[in-house]
Amino acid sequence: MLFGSDGEAMPTKPLWYWDDSVKRYRSPETGRFVGIDEMTALRAEFMTVQKTRVEGLTTVYASGTIDIFAYEKQVKDILRQTYIDNYVMGKGGRNMMTQADWGSIGGMLKEQYRYMNPFLEQIARGELSQAQINARLKMYINSASEAFWRGFTSDIPLDLPAYPGDGSTACLVNCQCQWHIVPVYGGYDCYWRLGEAEHCPDCVERARIWNPYRIRVTGEASNGV
Numbered sequence: 001m002l003f004g005s006d007g008e009a010m011p012t013k014p015l016w017y018w019d020d021s022v023k024r025y026r027s028p029e030t031g032r033f034v035g036i037d038e039m040t041a042l043r044a045e046f047m048t049v050q051k052t053r054v055e056g057l058t059t060v061y062a063s064g065t066i067d068i069f070a071y072e073k074q075v076k077d078i079l080r081q082t083y084i085d086n087y088v089m090g091k092g093g094r095n096m097m098t099q100a101d102w103g104s105i106g107g108m109l110k111e112q113y114r115y116m117n118p119f120l121e122q123i124a125r126g127e128l129s130q131a132q133i134n135a136r137l138k139m140y141i142n143s144a145s146e147a148f149w150r151g152f153t154s155d156i157p158l159d160l161p162a163y164p165g166d167g168s169t170a171c172l173v174n175c176q177c178q179w180h181i182v183p184v185y186g187g188y189d190c191y192w193r194l195g196e197a198e199h200c201p202d203c204v205e206r207a208r209i210w211n212p213y214r215i216r217v218t219g220e221a222s223n224g225v
Helices: 036-062 068-091 099-124 130-142 145-152 201-209
Strands: 017-019 024-026 178-184 187-193 213-216 221-223
Touching (some): 036 068, 145 178
Antiparallel strands (some): 178 187
């Protein structure tokens, strides 16, 4: 992973570096810009690793090696790391993080923990199979896509109307769409781009009406036509 929140996933040599003058990553070897598709591919690898970690943890819990309290702590730790790493990657690295950014991560995690606590209670009561537990945990990991896109768009002066993976579409946290942000005179033109996946009707409609979604420094925002 490009960034590790607790050092576990941090490479010995950075894959990319952040060029704050243009708000983009560059390759340290060639100096070329890193495209969003490369970032998406790296994120996908990391998310797969995190899903494997929670699956392994569920297996350990099911074997009786750890109790529900240790299981809950470790599951939440993995989710927290997943959110932090996604946001930090979108933001441009830890050095670019502000108190507001950390607060945004905290707010998202608080919401996820609110959903997760009743789920963990079901696990403690033995109401779910291991397969059901893992399926739900993968959805929690997927929900961290919202953190990436909030970090990626955090320099825009207004909140965007929605973020891929924030649960506001029929595809919920499985959304593979992207925001394509174009700086223009007086603000930003923001395009909702369909990802490489089967698209739900909500995402198709967003790609139509937010083409672009215009944000201007006056504080105004409007859909494209």
